[in-house]
Amino acid sequence: MTGNWIKQSKDAADQHEIKRPVLKNCIKAFLVGGFICFVGQVVTLILILFFPFTEQTASNPTVAIMVFFSMLLTGFGFYQKLGQFAGAGSAVPVTGFGNAVVSAAIEHRSEGLVLGVGGNIFKLAGSVIVFGVISAFFLALIKTILIQIGVI
Amino acid sequence: MKTWHFPSYPSIISSGVAAGPFEKNSPYASSFDTFFEDLYMGEKSFEKAQRKLMETSVSSALLKAGMSEQQIDCLIFGDLINQITPSNMAARSIGAPYLGIFSACAGSMEGLALAGALIDGGYADSVLTGVSSHNASTERQFRYPTEYGGQKPPTAQWTVTAAGSAIVSSDKERNALAHIEKATIGRVQDIEVTDPFNMGAAMSLAAADVIERHLIQSKDSVADYDLIITGDLAEIGHAAAKDILSKKNIHLSSEQFIDCGKMIYQGVEEVQAGGSGPACSASMVYGYFVNELAKSSLNRILVVATGALLSPLTFQQKETIPCIAHAVSLIKPIKGGQ
Amino acid sequence: MKKFILSFFSVILLSGCAIFEQSGPIHIKIHDSENETIKEVSQHIEGTKELYDSVVVAADSTLVISYKVKHLYRFEMKSIEKKMKNWLEEKYPEKEIVLSSDYKIFIELFEFSDQWNKGNLNEKDALDEVEKIIQLKKEMT
Numbered sequence: 001m002t003g004n005w006i007k008q009s010k011d012a013a014d015q016h017e018i019k020r021p022v023l024k025n026c027i028k029a030f031l032v033g034g035f036i037c038f039v040g041q042v043v044t045l046i047l048i049l050f051f052p053f054t055e056q057t058a059s060n061p062t063v064a065i066m067v068f069f070s071m072l073l074t075g076f077g078f079y080q081k082l083g084q085f086a087g088a089g090s091a092v093p094v095t096g097f098g099n100a101v102v103s104a105a106i107e108h109r110s111e112g113l114v115l116g117v118g119g120n121i122f123k124l125a126g127s128v129i130v131f132g133v134i135s136a137f138f139l140a141l142i143k144t145i146l147i148q149i150g151v152i
Numbered sequence: 153m154k155t156w157h158f159p160s161y162p163s164i165i166s167s168g169v170a171a172g173p174f175e176k177n178s179p180y181a182s183s184f185d186t187f188f189e190d191l192y193m194g195e196k197s198f199e200k201a202q203r204k205l206m207e208t209s210v211s212s213a214l215l216k217a218g219m220s221e222q223q224i225d226c227l228i229f230g231d232l233i234n235q236i237t238p239s240n241m242a243a244r245s246i247g248a249p250y251l252g253i254f255s256a257c258a259g260s261m262e263g264l265a266l267a268g269a270l271i272d273g274g275y276a277d278s279v280l281t282g283v284s285s286h287n288a289s290t291e292r293q294f295r296y297p298t299e300y301g302g303q304k305p306p307t308a309q310w311t312v313t314a315a316g317s318a319i320v321s322s323d324k325e326r327n328a329l330a331h332i333e334k335a336t337i338g339r340v341q342d343i344e345v346t347d348p349f350n351m352g353a354a355m356s357l358a359a360a361d362v363i364e365r366h367l368i369q370s371k372d373s374v375a376d377y378d379l380i381i382t383g384d385l386a387e388i389g390h391a392a393a394k395d396i397l398s399k400k401n402i403h404l405s406s407e408q409f410i411d412c413g414k415m416i417y418q419g420v421e422e423v424q425a426g427g428s429g430p431a432c433s434a435s436m437v438y439g440y441f442v443n444e445l446a447k448s449s450l451n452r453i454l455v456v457a458t459g460a461l462l463s464p465l466t467f468q469q470k471e472t473i474p475c476i477a478h479a480v481s482l483i484k485p486i487k488g489g490q
Numbered sequence: 491m492k493k494f495i496l497s498f499f500s501v502i503l504l505s506g507c508a509i510f511e512q513s514g515p516i517h518i519k520i521h522d523s524e525n526e527t528i529k530e531v532s533q534h535i536e537g538t539k540e541l542y543d544s545v546v547v548a549a550d551s552t553l554v555i556s557y558k559v560k561h562l563y564r565f566e567m568k569s570i571e572k573k574m575k576n577w578l579e580e581k582y583p584e585k586e587i588v589l590s591s592d593y594k595i596f597i598e599l600f601e602f603s604d605q606w607n608k609g610n611l612n613e614k615d616a617l618d619e620v621e622k623i624i625q626l627k628k629e630m631t
Binding site for chain 3: 055058
């Protein structure tokens with residue numbers, strides 16, 4: 001009998017569930033993500049035009065500047081609202097990474113600098129770094145092997 | 153367990169609600185006592201802010217009752233944070249005998265039911281019960297850091313930043329806002345929802361179950377209640393609970409069956425499915441409904457606070473979300489009996 | 491506020507367009523003896539449909555070439571560069587060839603040509619300048 005009610009309740013809940021508006025979210029994410037990349041492109045151009053950076057070398061400082069921007073936006077409480085609006089659009093660019101780091105740092109400030117901020121700053125972004133390093137390692141391994149064999 | 157009947161009708165003699173800045177947008181904001189201008193409330197951390205909320209609501213309840221802390225026989229507090237520390241710390245500063253309770257968002261009615269039982273059993277003369285929740289500290293504990301820009305689905309609920317407390321007394325001489333009539337303690341129900349952003353749906357069966365049991369055991373019919381108020385089921389859970397109840401042959405109209413989570417942020421953008429948190433039901437019941445009872449614009453209500461008993465650990469370990477609901481029926485003040 | 495945003499965007503958009511403007515083709519030779527080389531190279535670049543703008547500088551033993559790739563062909567930049575490089579190396583095996591599609595190199599070369607044409611640079615300065623640009627190109631990070 002209880003099992004029956006569980007199933008019926010689940011059906012009732014599913015029936016009333018509000019679905020994520022996937023298409024609308026995609027469009028919003030596209031626009032906002034595009035805008036963030038556009039800002040990044042402007043930063044790159046400024047670096048190329050006014051500083052001694054080439055297209056090759058400008059990418060690293062651009063990333064740093066974009067992370068700095070997202071840091072400010074996070075600190076002023078704006079990024080959270082942007083994130084709710086844009087979803088992946090604001091999470092996927094490097095600014096999302098900056099937001100994940102900074103929000104954790106702000107959050108754990110109350111537990112002190114070493115154990116709070118230091119210990120938790122990569123709480124969310126840590127897995128990005130871990131899996132980034134792991135996948136880079138394996139890709140490098142595959143490439144090395146292929147070169148040794150002589151495929152590439 | 154059978155429904156508890158309280159023949160002595162313990163009285164709610166005063167109540168206090170303190171709320172955060174966001175709750176000012178609520179259509180029921182005028183029934184809350186104190187507001188804070190920012191989420192930190194002048195404290196260093198959100199957890200301390202939550203304690204301050206609790207203390208503020210307690211002191212406004214005491215002030216309205218004209219009582220001092222020494223006159224309180226027992227405190228029953230609860231909240232959502234690990235080891236219910238905001239409640240414990242608030243109790244530390246009040247210094248009365250203290251019972252800490254946890255049943256997530258159902259803590260408000262668990263506290264009220266226990267307060268009624270303590271008084272009806274003659275173990276205490278005045279009991280102060282209250283719950284608190286804070287949006288930022290709850291987000292931090294259960295989800296992501298406050299400033300993290302993650303997207304919440306439309307089923308997500310907004311944790312209310314507020315604290316509500318009430319003083320329950322056996323004193324028949326005092327003017328009561330309302331009386332506690334009966335209470336039914338709920339059973340833990342799990343309908344195998346794993347999404348912590350869809351807690352309303354998870355709690356629907358628990359709510360429906362306790363309502364059904366309350367009605368059967370107290371031999372009341374639906375018509376005996378002006379309102380049946382659920383705690384924080386929000387859009388999805390409330391609609392689902394209504395469906396489940398009608399399958400159980402309990403038919404409620406949408407005017408009679410209402411939800412605090414849906415009401416508290418009615419017409420507020422940013423909030424997805426509705427409010428949640430123990431303070432959601434507490435602030436609405438202790439702030440609004442109790443005063444409606446005192447004005448006799450309501451005769452009898454059944455408050456069903458619902459709670460999702462999850463922890464960040466359990467849902468990461470892919471456990472389903474067990475849920476609880478407690479029902480307390482309140483009646484308007486008995487005039488002339490004083 | 492609205493006006494500000496609007497003007498901000500239009501400035502950015504307009505300045506963005508400036509990048510894709512054609513400013514060449516420009517040919518610089520530091521010695522007259524290189525006339526022939528420059529002619530051949532620029533003819534080849536003009537004959538390549540993927541490219542649209544170029545600066546060719548011939549100095550002593552080095553040949554510095556910068557070009558812009560049409561936007562549609564930017565995905566094939568690597569293969570275009572390879573093709574160019576092969577062609578140049580085959581044709582001028584005795585020369586050191588510096589080939590770049592980098593915008594920064596392009597504007598640096600453009601600036602250099604400007605200075606050179608105005609006669610602000612003597613031969614030694616010019617060679618130093620070219621060397622600097624080559625260093626910039628070789629910089630990786």
